[in-house]
Amino acid sequence: METKHQTISEIEAEWGLVQKAQKDPALFAPLYNKHFKPIFLFVLRRLQEEDLAADLTALVFSKALYNLHRYSYKGVPFSAWLYQIALNEIQSHYRQSKKERVVSFSSETLLSLSHDINEEEELELLAEREQQLLQSLEELTEEEMVYIELRFFEGRSFKEIADIRQVTENNAKVKTYRIIERLRKIILIRKR
Amino acid sequence: MAKYQFKKKSDEPSDEHIRSKMDFNKILQQQQDLNNYKLATKPLYKKPLFLGFIILIGIICLMLIFDEQSPEDATVKPVRDSVVVDSLKK
Numbered sequence: 690m691e692t693k694h695q696t697i698s699e700i701e702a703e704w705g706l707v708q709k710a711q712k713d714p715a716l717f718a719p720l721y722n723k724h725f726k727p728i729f730l731f732v733l734r735r736l737q738e739e740d741l742a743a744d745l746t747a748l749v750f751s752k753a754l755y756n757l758h759r760y761s762y763k764g765v766p767f768s769a770w771l772y773q774i775a776l777n778e779i780q781s782h783y784r785q786s787k788k789e790r791v792v793s794f795s796s797e798t799l800l801s802l803s804h805d806i807n808e809e810e811e812l813e814l815l816a817e818r819e820q821q822l823l824q825s826l827e828e829l830t831e832e833e834m835v836y837i838e839l840r841f842f843e844g845r846s847f848k849e850i851a852d853i854r855q856v857t858e859n860n861a862k863v864k865t866y867r868i869i870e871r872l873r874k875i876i877l878i879r880k881r
Numbered sequence: 882m883a884k885y886q887f888k889k890k891s892d893e894p895s896d897e898h899i900r901s902k903m904d905f906n907k908i909l910q911q912q913q914d915l916n917n918y919k920l921a922t923k924p925l926y927k928k929p930l931f932l933g934f935i936i937l938i939g940i941i942c943l944m945l946i947f948d949e950q951s952p953e954d955a956t957v958k959p960v961r962d963s964v965v966v967d968s969l970k971k
Contacts, residue, residue, distance in 0.1 A: 714912060715909070717908070721908060722903070722905075725899070726899050733894075737888055739902075743902040747904070747908060748911065750908045751911035751912045751915060754909075754912040755912050789884065789886040790886065792885045792886065793888050793889070793890045794888075794889065795889060796889075798890075823887050826885065827884060842890075
């Protein structure tokens with residue numbers, strides 16, 4: 690995972706850079722250089738097309754720069770704001786193209802989700818169970834899928850999820866566990 | 882129809898490859914294009930020039946209205962009925 694927790698002093702130092710960029714767009718370059726890779730990978734995982742991901746990432750940064758005068762410090766990392774813009778752009782891309790939304794996962798991340806749903810310790814997820822789980826995920830809404838992706842497929846902390854979704858950490862936890870509960874019910878209904 | 886397309890994570894591109902996708906000048910250009918687009922599509926009523934024009938028209942209209950009301954009519958003193966009756970009796 691490309692993100693790491695930022696300390697308050699790091700977040701404040703970054704706010705200093707934002708303030709400079711608000712006065713002169715050319716000074717946005719250090720922020721662009723710092724956040725390009727994580728945002729590009731975040732978009733790429735959801736599009737699976739490199740050129741498209743590069744274009745959309747460029748759009749994310751231009752929109753960020755365009756709206757930078759509206760950005761104010763709320764004690765959360767600047768990257769959280771960039772992730773919000775990226776998520777909006779990805780949603781808007783899928784709405785316009787009417788394509789199926791790509792969800793990237795690995796066997797390990799799916800196994801960790803399966804553990805949380807079944808509360809059973811398994812060493813590996815059997816192909817049949819994996820298929821069953823993916824079919825259940827199909828029933829989730831876009832918003833619910835974002836939480837599952839952030840938490841399980843990208844391994845983000847609840848604090849990060851809260852910052853990206855603009856909710857409290859507690860709220861992010863409650864929402865995630867409600868989604869898991871819903872998945873549990875969907876799987877049970879499918880088994881019957 | 883399926884909502885999601887589940888794909889196994891592929892290997893992340895190398896740092897060098899990612900760096901090749903970076904272009905800060907493109908960002909500045911796109912931001913400028915966005916600015917121009919927003920300016921071009923700004924509603925007429927939000928444009929200061931148009932607002933100024935409307936205010937100017939308003940002031941001219943008000944001046945015309947007051948100008949029509951103000952001349953001699955306003956200076957003519959109203960004649961009381963009793964005065965008219967008295968003059969007729971005479």
